[in-house]
């Protein structure tokens with residue numbers, strides 16, 4: 001057997017590594033994405049006061065801290081009996097969340113993924129980064145930077161700062177949106193809607209032009225899971241859990257967030273710090289599912305903003321009503337959500353409730369609560385128990401990227417089999433494996449329980465397990 | 479004259495410090511004019527390719543891999559900067575130093591409410607780097623030239639520090655740019 005390692009996986013958030021085993025005839029026998037980082041939040045957070053959770057747990061992930069901030073806050077709302085937020089509080093949080101969705105999706109599309117899409121997967125390593133793109137498409141990169149900046153400014157106005165904000169507190173928020181903040185955001189919002197639409201056009205054209213490539217690039221059937229509103233519409237902030245199978249048949253619907261444990265369990269495997277979630281009813285072998293933009297587009301019945309809804313209709317059409325199973329279609333789905341997020345921001349900015357002054361509620365105290373949100377990368381679950389002295393005694397986190405663990409591994413295996421079997425392996429071919437991982441926009445930094453180093457490096461071993469050849473991306477064989 | 483080279487990495491951090499660096503927004507393009515980027519999570523250079531003038535480190539060390547990368551950076555960078563509270567003092571990840579590592583592993587892989595682990599096996603594959611008994615900040619492992627506090631340091635703080643280092647002027651940050659939260 002020959003062993004190849006890609007280490008670290010780059011242009012993703014966090015740390016990961018891929019190992020690939022080749023047989024005597026250089027056919028790929030096994031390919032795995034390992035998450036090599038372990039943090040231990042669930043344990044060391046025990047004993048801390050519950051109101052710290054929204055600010056501490058977000059330190060799992062600086063790329064979408066708002067998601068952790070809000071998932072923890074939603075759980076803490078229930079702990080203080082304040083889950084029926086005031087309109088001002090709920091809308092401030094939603095604004096924060098849509099701002100977050102907008103910045104995170106823009107970051108992924110422009111700063112991280114665009115070199116692969118614009119230059120090709122095997123392009124020269126020296127130009128495969130956002131500065132390489134800027135050299136050829138300066139206006140595109142400028143728009144991407146300013147879109148992300150705008151999302152960050154929405155977050156700052158609602159959470160108090162761009163990264164690791166403090167806006168959400170148990171039972172509500174600690175500020176409203178001032179008229180000055182509102183007007184500043186309103187000044188650029190139309191421009192953002194326009195740019196988001198052109199990014200969507202780009203992602204759609206890319207997918208349709210490269211449909212044949214996409215259909216053989218980590219495409220596979222799976223189950224899909226996410227939150228939907230009571231009427232089945234896409235809702236990124238709150239909703240019941242819906243799951244569909246590969247044919248689009250609903251497995252369960254509008255499941256109360258508090259009951260997530262009835263349907264989901266996580267398998268531990270010895271070779272990754274990241275666990276493998278599955279639907280209990282189907283078991284570990286068949287119950288794995290996908291989350292994130294592709295899954296959300298596949299499970300929702302509609303989108304409640306017109307531009308994104310029109311885009312959804314087109315998206316649904318190409319897979320003939322069945323769930324779209326293409327890994328590369330994540331990019332298109334992500335840009336549909338980007339348009340949706342900015343449409344929502346625009347609506348909210350015109351809502352006078354944001355200047356309300358009734359910010360916090362509370363009610364009967366509880367000792368256990370679950371908070372679930374649709375983070376940019378997918379369904380994010382926080383679950384806590386709190387004792388009478390306000391200390392956290394139990395914490396369970398199922399992070400978005402963890403939900404995609406099995407899917408990313410399947411994508412890695414299928415792309416490695418297709419592109420690396422029986423050929424001389426080059427740096428450009430190795431990047432194909434990373435392209436498949438990147439489509440999921442994994443955040444390997446917050447991938448629960450995983451505190452990871454995730455570089456991409458490949459090693460080849462012979463059948464006796466001797467190291468034959470080792471390659472790391474961006475470095476000569478050694 | 480060749481442009482100065484800059485390398486960045488994330489060890490036991492959350493990437494928030496890297497995100498804060500990206501929050502310099504349009505100045506990213508200016509930075510690209512001033513420097514050549516070597517290894518960084520935002521490009522595909524996996525190992526430092528040439529001698530670097532500046533190395534920016536996010537995060538402390540929680541496993542052997544972090545230590546190896548940090549030492550490699552120290553060896554290949556003239557000036558090494560600990561960026562953010564995790565690098566300068568361990569930060570939130572170092573909260574695990576208050577409990578034995580085995581308890582953290584037990585909670586995540588054996589006792590957690592959704593864990594399915596019939597074989598009761600902890601992740602132990604040779605592919606996974608060994609965890610350190612506790613989380614170390616960077617200057618416990620190698621000599622560090624500058625410390626930038628903050629979780630994360632603001633974009634303006636990072637910009638001011640990097641520009642001063644590139645110009646060879648003393649890094650003096652006004653009070654408003656030095657914050658520990």
Ligand code: SF4
Nearest residue numbers: 491492494562563564
């Ligand atoms: S200092 Fe804060 S922002 Fe930086 S890596 Fe650590 S937790 Fe993240």
